[in-house]
């Protein structure tokens with residue numbers, strides 16, 4: 001699926017602004033994008049369903065065009081009505097969906113209505129803590145009872161767009177540069193274009209940089225290869241993008257292409273044939289008042305801070321972020337581990353229906369993000385109950401689904417299991433390309449004892465490598481620090497404790513030749529459900545929620561500039 005684009009042949013209508021929200025039969029203003037939980041105190045813990053409404057005015061000539069209604073993300077379940085006719089529905093958050101409304105948009109006034117529900121469900125998405133308290137990783141008793149550690153915000157959280165194009169149009173583009181040869185500076189860019197039936201017989205132009213190819217459209221799928229001598233390879237130091245322009249007589253699409261290769265062996269991860277070590281963070285897309293609503297200044301600020309701190313990567317924990325994050329990552333040379341919206345998965349998810357939904361989510365994430373050079377890995381889940389026997393088939397299927405769609409990138413799942421404790425034996429991790437684990441030595445275990453914790457961490461890593469013989473990526477580690485709390489000797493929750501734990505952990509892990517990355521949890525403080533471990537926020541942020549540095553930020557900036 002292509003992100004809607006405004007260009008000389010496509011027209012984009014943006015509905016961003018103040019919509020109306022009906023709650024218990026009464027209307028009130030609501031901002032889109034945004035989350036209702038933060039805009040109204042009385043809706044803070046409400047799951048809906050609530051009805052959103054807005055008016056679209058459409059000029060006569062546009063009403064004859066092909067019209068695509070594009071929801072960048074709605075959390076979570078929704079039904080969409082155009083002029084009181086139901087036109088679509090969607091049941092997963094954080095991923096876009098499109099509805100063909102050609103012929104349904106009238107000239108003049110149109111009413112768009114969206115009924116949105118954000119219900120936590122045991123065995124569903126978003127996941128609710130099971131009553132039995134199975135695999136609740138400390139969330140049992142949390143309110144709201146989300147089976148994950150961030151606030152379950154509801155609403156139309158990302159832009160809603162209407163794209164008008166000709167009926168003869170470009171449906172999808174797939175770019176693959178994996179056959180390039182970086183040592184020879186030889187770029188191979190395979191371009192696959194899908195067009196609508198109406199484009200048949202037309203002339204198409206495909207232009208990459210200065211090279212243009214012309215062809216006649218005789219099939220709905222068109223494939224071309226560009227070979228570039230002396231290509232500039234995309235990498236964090238030189239995130240060079242080549243503009244790719246696909247043109248039909250009455251449609252066009254422009255996509256930025258980064259030429260790069262990704263590979264891995266038993267110990268290392270390579271970008272353009274050279275080993276790459278991932279330095280960065282897990283993070284969240286959330287902010288006070290905005291909730292999980294798309295907000296551009298925060299993205300620019302976060303990338304500026306990632307550069308400032310000398311990081312080269314982040315994970316979109318625990319769901320795909322707004323597409324603009326990836327556009328910025330492409331442009332600025334930041335690598336991204338793109339994670340599916342699968343967090344808090346328990347044994348209650350391990351059934352054929354839910355597996356089908358999860359496979360679909362993985363496919364939709366890849367369909368959306370496949371062309372971003374910054375995306376270096378797909379993560380199919382975070383911290384599932386993967387020591388349960390039924391996890392094996394479930395995650396093997398997710399691995400295979402991702403691989404079938406894209407065999408050019410490593411596919412991973414992020415596990416909190418597979419520690420030296422036999423009871424945590426992960427039954428699914430063996431299927432994945434890189435072993436990704438979250439570890440909290442010196443925090444949840446070995447509380448207050450950093451040095452002892454690190455000894456245990458080292459044994460854990462050595463055993464893990466011995467068992468898997470694959471690269472290991474520590475996707476989470478860290479400690480809460482409440483900004484302004486200081487203590488000597490360092491004590492849990494002080495800035496000193498967090499700084500010492502993070503520095504010592506990185507120094508230990510960077511010595512291991514089978515470790516390909518260390519991501520600190522987390523980039524910034526973020527809001528969670530209420531429970532005794534969380535004073536309003538999760539305070540593991542290296543930055544505060546409003547993006548000011550804690551002590552550890554300065555430590556990381558120095559550590560990461562040295563290597």
Ligand SMILES: O=C(O)[C@H]1O[C@@H](Oc2ccc([N+](=O)[O-])cc2)[C@H](O)[C@@H](O)[C@@H]1O
Pocket residue numbers: 137138148149150318382383416438440444476521538540
């Ligand atoms: O806890 C954290 O700060 C972070 O760690 C991970 O979740 C855990 C929660 C509890 C325990 N435990 O009790 O051992 C271990 C891990 C999650 O991936 C992340 O979303 C969360 O914010």
